[in-house]
Amino acid sequence: MIKIGVVGGTGYTGVELLRLLARHPEAQLTAITSRGEAGMPVADMFPSLRGRVDLRFVTPADAELERCDVVFFATPNGIAMQQAQALVAAGVRVIDFAADFRIRDLTEWQKWYGMEHAAPELVAEAVYGLPERNREQIRNARVLANPGCYPTAVQLGLLPLIEAGVVDLSHLVADAKSGVSGAGRKAEVHTLFSEAADSFKAYGASGHRHLPEIRQGLVQAAGGEVGLTFVPHLVPMIRGIHATLYARLLKDVDVQALFEDRYRGEPFVDVLPAGSHPETRSVRASNLCRIAVHRPQGGDVVVVLSVIDNLMKGAAGQAVQNMNIMFGLDEMLGLDLVPVSP
Amino acid sequence: MIKIGVVGGTGYTGVELLRLLARHPEAQLTAITSRGEAGMPVADMFPSLRGRVDLRFVTPADAELERCDVVFFATPNGIAMQQAQALVAAGVRVIDFAADFRIRDLTEWQKWYGMEHAAPELVAEAVYGLPERNREQIRNARVLANPGCYPTAVQLGLLPLIEAGVVDLSHLVADAKSGVSGAGRKAEVHTLFSEAADSFKAYGASGHRHLPEIRQGLVQAAGGEVGLTFVPHLVPMIRGIHATLYARLLKDVDVQALFEDRYRGEPFVDVLPAGSHPETRSVRASNLCRIAVHRPQGGDVVVVLSVIDNLMKGAAGQAVQNMNIMFGLDEMLGLDLVPVSP
Amino acid sequence: MIKIGVVGGTGYTGVELLRLLARHPEAQLTAITSRGEAGMPVADMFPSLRGRVDLRFVTPADAELERCDVVFFATPNGIAMQQAQALVAAGVRVIDFAADFRIRDLTEWQKWYGMEHAAPELVAEAVYGLPERNREQIRNARVLANPGCYPTAVQLGLLPLIEAGVVDLSHLVADAKSGVSGAGRKAEVHTLFSEAADSFKAYGASGHRHLPEIRQGLVQAAGGEVGLTFVPHLVPMIRGIHATLYARLLKDVDVQALFEDRYRGEPFVDVLPAGSHPETRSVRASNLCRIAVHRPQGGDVVVVLSVIDNLMKGAAGQAVQNMNIMFGLDEMLGLDLVPVSP
């Protein structure tokens, strides 16, 4: 059994992680910390966990996280970098849901996240936890940077084209749409039901924090510069990300076969038959990414449709997948959930 | 392994049943019939099942259902009663999601369902599959009438009061609210997104088919007549039933303790602490019923709030629970799902 | 032209009031106050008003409200009572959206609202602005208490039965459901999209502030005590209230005719044909209340279904209706909006 600590279990990625760990056969949930809610039973905050998670929130001081095998940080940006060093020194492996260890270029990171980095040396050794790209490095990671939700959907949709070198890298477009849970469980006006329901909007069109993360992954795959326009949108649904990706083909290639070959054997990436349109609900509450590829009117533009559940493959599910890899378990352990539809 | 046939797997209760059976450790899915869709892979109709259900729909003729151990009818009213006799004769146990075997009084049944009953003798032997009430009879049932969604939520909410004889039986009120999936997957105008979203309405206020089913259950528990007003409503959500139940107390009783005692040990009924208000999402995609009890201003009216997922405890989940009981398995087998929230 | 001031225009009832006043032919919008947002163009906060409302928020000090003919308070409870006295003394009429002047019994008010009342003498003279009940008194009101949303829907649904003396007053039930905008535009977790969408729950089952307001209205109509159980629920929709009302008939009466007679000539109450089920969307963005009456199975229970738009007939629309009456205008002026459906 893996002894597990969770820092910051009061948000949506936190409760989703608990939903998974509560029935993971190798997980022994040891401590869930929350400064603000210490003493409260976790199931009082999240009635969906009644009877499945019996722990109470504890203060970080009482959590004895250094006795865990792994600690998940389901915290805002800037928290994990404060505590990871001590945990790593104590032999505890760290999985961070936030952006603290995702961006190699510290100057870039500091520009987008507006703070000084507290653990630059860990950034250098941290592994970016996209298993479809970095599975081998993940096995031995001490610090794992769990990818962002948009970056997961966009990268999985563009990597086959970029790795194969078949598209114009100068003008890629990622038009991405997210359910509202991606904004977290903070009390804010713009994500109130009456603001977000029955409406649709773009946001961050001039620049969004996930852009440098996506670009870094694409640049690594391309081995050169990448011009990407990334526009996120808010969809009146709870979960789900849909990325619509546009690229210009440089050569006439069978894009369907390209994608099928690239993801053959991947347990959580499903390439749909040609002509398909994946719906976000077809992956709801599961760790799957489903992808379809189109060439409208047989022209030189390829359109990739990529969907994930932002709280699963976009956060908690991928984190558990990474944990499974890090601890030598079957990658699907605890993640054999069939999507909930309707 | 239990060999399982499914008749009519193209509706919402059908796909939900398949979601459960796909990962039930003792289930061996043998055939899924659909006259209209024979030959089509099930996962083409329901992409959420891709990689988890590999069968194609077959015609009833090709299904060889008489070789199954159990056959589920996820069909409209009036289908199971045509086929159940032959299956039972072949030693196959039958679980019907529809109303064919729920109502003992055939005249009453024929009045509400508008057809002649094709298998009256099976009605007489059929067991009403509410485990919290009929667990022992379910074990040996050859024909199991799986309860309706509203009847499950309402009966579980009222039974403790009625069995204890503490409420006025002449004027019970069940104000019930259902998500739209309760109306099924038929193409109809009134359940289109643009009709049902961002709106709320009652329906069937003058009489709904679930009324005689609920009344029959309450009368059995009461051992006498019951006056019940039942008004269903349509909620702009996909899944979930919320029953708000009103009764007048005849004696001063600790209603909280009454409910806790009644459901102690029940694996799928969760009585919340006093003062709670269960949300339907707290049981989403799980087989749970959560109940809270109130006495507004300490008066003589008791208000019971009872929530279920209509496709789970209100249909497919309860059917699997019944199958587990009928085949001597752990009642929770394949139903250990943590509710999906948010 | 009526010179109008609005105090607290940053909430949903505020923006709805501005939507109406922006095209009301006799309204001259003079000042909109907000301490926090002073200086900001109103249309920056509410882009739906771009090109229609050109004012900026001003501080109360700069608003010169005493020069207005009428001031609307679209503020939380406890604000209007602080400022009304001075305005009334200056000859300004006051319309309060909150509860400050709704409850005659100050002890009761203080119990439910948890504060000392600052203007008891105005409570005594204030008129409760339900035109269908108090039209004559409204004409000369100096202080008008605009009714709450639930109280409007429930009273309009029960008044005909109570005024006619045909129902048992001891056990009335009001099962009421509201869209999320009824909770206001405050940043709170429980009304976030990801909390309130695709779910349904009751709240305040043991006691809600609108109960004493409803009871006061019913008691006045009954001329005696009334026993009412009121349970509000939260519906995943933006606007709309649906009240489902249950009463026991004491005599055999034509309830359909009773309602049609009671509301004949009322410009904003529409009694539907027998057998109808009003949807909240059939009144969306309009000042209408639509009502249907049922007697299930012809028994002694009458079920009334009453729907309004909580921001219109439940707040801003009714306030403008009251203003029209107070200033001798056509009651429908500026309120001739056809409901928006779908």
Added chain:
Amino acid sequence: MIKIGVVGGTGYTGVELLRLLARHPEAQLTAITSRGEAGMPVADMFPSLRGRVDLRFVTPADAELERCDVVFFATPNGIAMQQAQALVAAGVRVIDFAADFRIRDLTEWQKWYGMEHAAPELVAEAVYGLPERNREQIRNARVLANPGCYPTAVQLGLLPLIEAGVVDLSHLVADAKSGVSGAGRKAEVHTLFSEAADSFKAYGASGHRHLPEIRQGLVQAAGGEVGLTFVPHLVPMIRGIHATLYARLLKDVDVQALFEDRYRGEPFVDVLPAGSHPETRSVRASNLCRIAVHRPQGGDVVVVLSVIDNLMKGAAGQAVQNMNIMFGLDEMLGLDLVPVSP
């Protein structure tokens, strides 16, 4: 007063047109035809119109449409082309909501719409009713082709760039998102609430009927070939279209000024301040198009965000705007509605 006939008033664009005409000061609604519903009061089908539209549906034969001044066809493709000739001959002006008269190139039209055109000579004379482009020709139109919803949002967003000749025309991208009412009021499975709610998907990625219509408009503005990739998506909301448009700038131009200049004085196009993100709800139930322009990171890609209400500026509202122009009325008559928000 303009005598008006409506053919096919049983869909969403039909009821929206009736909502507008019911309070248009110059409109005299004479007949609403429906073969299937002849005899039924219109308000029985659409309770939102109770008290505002007193007509019954009539058969086309009884409608005496040739006595009207104008006839609106809120019908599926292929209907108006059958009847327009006779009406025009009788001096009646025709406004078609469908695609019958939108595409000049009959071969192209027949390819996408799969039928022979019944009135080619009217196609030649028909005016494409985008007032911001063709206001002068609209004044005298006998046959007016009301633009599609997607084409309206996309063209208004791209025209300023194309007319100014500042973008690369070979690789334009229009990523468009529509509320579900755009699919009409037909009973179909894929637009059921339980299918479309809480989910998001693309459709028609390989080719959609609105593509040739959009391309025709852009080609006319460009005076040359245009390469456009158009991918529509379905959003779980009732009304609204959001088009996210991507183009590569060929020269460094002040795009904000370009858009403001282009639409100065347009009554229904609102260019938002730089940095804005229009929400579809900011135009809900109004005839407005709101547009914002971005240049992410100051690069050579321009992103245009364009929102409309698909039933208003995308259908019925634009049709009334066109009627106003055709009959020499104030263009805003009957369209002075403030958007409904929240």
